[in-house]
Amino acid sequence: MIDPVVIVGAGQAAGQLVTSLVQDGFAGGVTVVGDEPHPPYQRPPLSKKFLAGEIEFDRLFVKPAAFYDKAGTTLMLSTRVAGIDRQARAIKTEVGAALRYSTLVIATGSRPRPLALPGADLEGVMYLRTIADVQAIRRYLAPGRRLVIVGGGYIGLELAAVAAKRGVEVTVLEQAPRVMARGVGPIVSAFYERLHREEGVTIATGTAVTGFEGNGRLEQVICDGLRLAADLVVVGVGAIPNSELAREAGLAVDNGIVVDAQCRTQDPAIHAIGDCASQSHPLLDQHLRLESVHSALEQARTVAAAICGRPAPTVQTPWFWSDQYDVKLQMAGLSARHDAVVVRGDPDRGRSFAVFYLRQGELVAVDAVNRAPEFMMSKQLIAERSQVDPAKLSDERVAMKDVRL
Amino acid sequence: MAKIIFEEPDGNEHAVDIADGLSIMEGAVKDSVAGIDADCGGACSCATCMVYVAPEWRDRLPARDSTEQAMLEFCPQVEESSRLSCQIKVSAALDGLRLKVPQTQH
Numbered sequence: 001m002i003d004p005v006v007i008v009g010a011g012q013a014a015g016q017l018v019t020s021l022v023q024d025g026f027a028g029g030v031t032v033v034g035d036e037p038h039p040p041y042q043r044p045p046l047s048k049k050f051l052a053g054e055i056e057f058d059r060l061f062v063k064p065a066a067f068y069d070k071a072g073t074t075l076m077l078s079t080r081v082a083g084i085d086r087q088a089r090a091i092k093t094e095v096g097a098a099l100r101y102s103t104l105v106i107a108t109g110s111r112p113r114p115l116a117l118p119g120a121d122l123e124g125v126m127y128l129r130t131i132a133d134v135q136a137i138r139r140y141l142a143p144g145r146r147l148v149i150v151g152g153g154y155i156g157l158e159l160a161a162v163a164a165k166r167g168v169e170v171t172v173l174e175q176a177p178r179v180m181a182r183g184v185g186p187i188v189s190a191f192y193e194r195l196h197r198e199e200g201v202t203i204a205t206g207t208a209v210t211g212f213e214g215n216g217r218l219e220q221v222i223c224d225g226l227r228l229a230a231d232l233v234v235v236g237v238g239a240i241p242n243s244e245l246a247r248e249a250g251l252a253v254d255n256g257i258v259v260d261a262q263c264r265t266q267d268p269a270i271h272a273i274g275d276c277a278s279q280s281h282p283l284l285d286q287h288l289r290l291e292s293v294h295s296a297l298e299q300a301r302t303v304a305a306a307i308c309g310r311p312a313p314t315v316q317t318p319w320f321w322s323d324q325y326d327v328k329l330q331m332a333g334l335s336a337r338h339d340a341v342v343v344r345g346d347p348d349r350g351r352s353f354a355v356f357y358l359r360q361g362e363l364v365a366v367d368a369v370n371r372a373p374e375f376m377m378s379k380q381l382i383a384e385r386s387q388v389d390p391a392k393l394s395d396e397r398v399a400m401k402d403v404r405l
Numbered sequence: 406m407a408k409i410i411f412e413e414p415d416g417n418e419h420a421v422d423i424a425d426g427l428s429i430m431e432g433a434v435k436d437s438v439a440g441i442d443a444d445c446g447g448a449c450s451c452a453t454c455m456v457y458v459a460p461e462w463r464d465r466l467p468a469r470d471s472t473e474q475a476m477l478e479f480c481p482q483v484e485e486s487s488r489l490s491c492q493i494k495v496s497a498a499l500d501g502l503r504l505k506v507p508q509t510q511h
Binding site for chain 1: 442444446475479
């Protein structure tokens with residue numbers, strides 16, 4: 001009998017991989033090993049609609065349990081993997097069970113970067129990554145409660161938006177000079193700072209937290225020598241790839257498990273996908289570790305095709321989104337190496353504009369704030385590597401369909 | 406509950422019973438209707454759950470909102486009958502709705 005495909009990790013990448021294998025007609029066995037008690041579920045809603053109580057728990061799941069039964073996929077949940085034996089082509093679980101694989105896919109995701117500060121282990125200092133985290137945080141979101149969020153990234157600001165709507169007194173402390181600095185340009189950061197202030201959230205940038213105090217339970221946050229009273233702290237200061245298993249198995253790790261464009265490690269029987277993988281990006285000629293659901297899904301489809309001996313799917317422009325209040329931010333492309341910025345609309349007033357990032361006249365990225373047309377058209381232009389006319393791009397009277405040079 | 410009938414890209418007919426309150430996209434994904442990618446999970450952010458609505462049903466669905474409208478406008482295979490299936494909530498009134506799934510969502 002042929003050994004199954006074993007997927008370590010049961011997040012969205014794993015869920016998509018099983019789905020794509022079924023769609024591609026894969027006839028072999030599949031086993032998914034995950035440390036959470038749940039089958040694969042969607043993480044983006046955790047800091048949005050699920051946190052807000054707008055969708056129920058069971059709507060998070062990628063597929064119903066019956067899907068895995070029907071597909072002949074074994075789910076080993078609440079199970080941690082202790083190691084990979086590449087010689088024997090087997091993984092070992094923490095309880096000592098060995099499981100042989102024909103192909104191993106590491107989809108272990110990432111975990112919140114812990115704050116190594118005094119008092120960070122007090123009750124009331126939390127992180128937001130899993131269903132269990134959100135259920136714990138939600139209990140605190142009542143009018144008049146004081147929430148301090150450490151980190152003004154997507155997770156922190158999405159949480160701030162949900163909590164503020166519930167009447168919670170929210171303070172966001174960000175160490176960098178601006179919020180969302182890793183994800184968007186300064187114009188967009190400034191907009192989000194204004195947006196949150198308009199919604200009653202206190203935002204302090206350039207503010208470093210130095211510790212937490214309380215008698216067993218969190219009472220105060222210490223920053224810049226001041227003390228802030230708090231009922232709850234949620235830390236959102238980035239994520240660390242879960243790459244230890246790969247490293248211990250002798251696979252290359254450099255800010256994530258190093259894989260080629262097809263998500264293969266240097267061991268032909270082992271792939272890595274999702275937040276834990278640093279992929280040689282097919283469009284950029286460099287290794288990138290993207291913490292994004294679109295990237296995870298695309299990598300899962302790529303690996304499914306490889307396992308089934310089908311051609312790899314066409315690579316798409318990377319894209320991301322964030323929902324805060326009534327504002328939808330949609331981003332496409334990667335702005336890292338831009339040499340010009342073009343703005344369409346007024347970022348200083350209202351809640352609708354777009355910022356375009358150009359390199360040598362070519363559109364390479366967009367941050368679109370309540371601007372679906374700008375986002376959708378830009379996605380196409382970026383994929384085509386189109387030259388665009390900055391004057392047309394900034395002129396609202398020119399339709400997005402007509403901004404090519 | 407409503408029975409929604411999808412014509413998949415290969416011409417196969419796939420009927421799904423979807424509970425009230427879920428979106429059509431959610432029902433389709435849970436029952437593995439071919440060709441509905443739904444990468445963003447229903448946030449109206451990706452336009453990869455697009456479907457074509459059968460002519461007799463076009464006027465019986467709630468209208469597109471401005472975001473759906475804008476997303477569809479720039480969708481590569483868009484037609485007059487196109488909708489994003491994540492934006493249509495299921496109710497008994499949709500029983501028998503017929504939808505066609507495009508060859509590709511990209």
